[in-house]
Amino acid sequence: MTPSARIQAAIELLDAIVVAARDQGAAADTLIARYFAERRYAGSKDRRAVRELVYAAIRQLGDRPKSGRAAMLALAQADPDIAALFDGSAHAPAAIGASETAGKIGTAPDWIVAKLLDSGIGEEELPALIDRAPLDVRINRLKPAPEPIEGAEPIAALPDALRLPSGTNVEALEAAKDGAIEVQDAGSQIVTMAAKAAPDMRIVDLCAGAGGKTLALAAAMDNRGVLLATDTDRNRLSRLAPRAARAGATIIETRLLNPTREAEALEDWQGNSDCVLIDAPCSGTGTWRRNPEARWRLTPDRIERLVATQAHVLEIGANLVKPGGALIYIVCSLLDNEGAGQVAHFLGEHPEWSVDQLDLPAGRTHGPGIRLTPAHDDTDGFFVARLKRPC
Numbered sequence: 320m321t322p323s324a325r326i327q328a329a330i331e332l333l334d335a336i337v338v339a340a341r342d343q344g345a346a347a348d349t350l351i352a353r354y355f356a357e358r359r360y361a362g363s364k365d366r367r368a369v370r371e372l373v374y375a376a377i378r379q380l381g382d383r384p385k386s387g388r389a390a391m392l393a394l395a396q397a398d399p400d401i402a403a404l405f406d407g408s409a410h411a412p413a414a415i416g417a418s419e420t421a422g423k424i425g426t427a428p429d430w431i432v433a434k435l436l437d438s439g440i441g442e443e444e445l446p447a448l449i450d451r452a453p454l455d456v457r458i459n460r461l462k463p464a465p466e467p468i469e470g471a472e473p474i475a476a477l478p479d480a481l482r483l484p485s486g487t488n489v490e491a492l493e494a495a496k497d498g499a500i501e502v503q504d505a506g507s508q509i510v511t512m513a514a515k516a517a518p519d520m521r522i523v524d525l526c527a528g529a530g531g532k533t534l535a536l537a538a539a540m541d542n543r544g545v546l547l548a549t550d551t552d553r554n555r556l557s558r559l560a561p562r563a564a565r566a567g568a569t570i571i572e573t574r575l576l577n578p579t580r581e582a583e584a585l586e587d588w589q590g591n592s593d594c595v596l597i598d599a600p601c602s603g604t605g606t607w608r609r610n611p612e613a614r615w616r617l618t619p620d621r622i623e624r625l626v627a628t629q630a631h632v633l634e635i636g637a638n639l640v641k642p643g644g645a646l647i648y649i650v651c652s653l654l655d656n657e658g659a660g661q662v663a664h665f666l667g668e669h670p671e672w673s674v675d676q677l678d679l680p681a682g683r684t685h686g687p688g689i690r691l692t693p694a695h696d697d698t699d700g701f702f703v704a705r706l707k708r709p710c
């Protein structure tokens with residue numbers, strides 16, 4: 320592909336990403352993979368270059384642009400070399416017209432930035448929200464120690480974590496193929512530690528998804544005890560069993576839940592879990608580094624619906640905790656109404672529950688829990704609280 324053709328390909332992809340963000344369609348990564356699956360002629364260098372252009376364009380625009388071209392024009396405004404490639408030649412984008420408008424540069428839509436600031440995120444922390452994320456893995460202690468990985472660095476106070484050089488093809492590593500390492504952001508590993516999982520416990524991972532945190536819990540339990548992983552999304556949950564098999568985690572039972580009828584499916588777990596971990600569905604404002612187009616998907620309505628779902632899963636989870644047991648509430652959001660505010664609301668409704676102070680290797684105290692941010696902790700953004708049911 321010529322450099323101009325790469326710009327044109329990035330524009331086409333951005334068009335699809337803009338529409339998907341508006342209509343809650345597929346993620347940018349999925350769209351990029353599909354695009355190249357249909358264009359086998361594009362070599363690996365072309366794919367990498369186009370992907371980088373696409374993500375550079377997405378990162379710089381806080382608001383969803385009107386088109387892929389508007390997104391690339393914003394890049395062109397900052398980079399004359401890119402502007403020069405809008406030359407109208409074969410497979411190239413048309414020359415830039417005098418009256419064309421580029422997408423608006425920013426961290427996020429103004430209304431979300433206002434919510435972040437209201438939630439105590441400082442202006443100076445905003446740029447880090449859309450930086451490139453590091454590549455972290457968790458060493459799976461259920462497997463023999465992996466061979467040393469070139470360029471891997473330890474992460475302070477996290478003995479099971481490694482930070483790999485960016486661009487490492489993790490899936491190609493033997494350690495990943497045999498389940499000795501799992502890709503997992505350091506922040507995700509840290510918030511899972513709030514469960515204080517240990518052998519012989521009974522733990523429910525209520526919103527387990529494809530099991531990122533479930534596998535970390537199984538390792539902390541040394542494969543002893545009972546670990547129930549549930550979710551309402553069949554697709555995500557179905558990815559857990561093969562991952563668990565590869566990781567050698569044998570204590571995990573999965574259970575698909577019917578939304579609004581979760582309690583019925585969990586009757587046998589009512590009031591008898593040592594710990595219930597709720598990694599609740601959320602706006603994902605803490606994970607924009609990985610999914611920068613996610614900020615183009617948010618609407619006030621969508622956040623309101625998420626807040627209602629979070630309150631719902633908190634109630635479901637609380638009923639499963641035994642007297643004296645713990646409820647761990649996690650969101651990868653930095654908005655207070657999803658994190659500290661949600662927990663404050665729960666405590667208002669359940670004054671007999673108390674906050675269990677956490678001692679985690681990173682983060683800062685924020686209301687009833689701990690918050691990790693990309694700027695302060697160099698992890699994805701998370702809020703986590705540990706609540707105790709009275710004996």
Ligand SMILES: C[S@@+](CC[C@H](N)C(=O)[O-])C[C@H]1O[C@@H](n2cnc3c(N)ncnc32)[C@H](O)[C@@H]1O
Pocket residue numbers: 525526527528529530531532533549550551552555576578579581598599600601628632
């Ligand atoms: C943040 S994701 C979980 C990620 C996962 N824990 C991990 O570490 O990879 C939130 C999950 O909550 C699930 N969910 C949404 N509503 C739910 C409900 N009512 N009961 C259980 N899970 C629910 C979603 O399907 C989604 O998989």
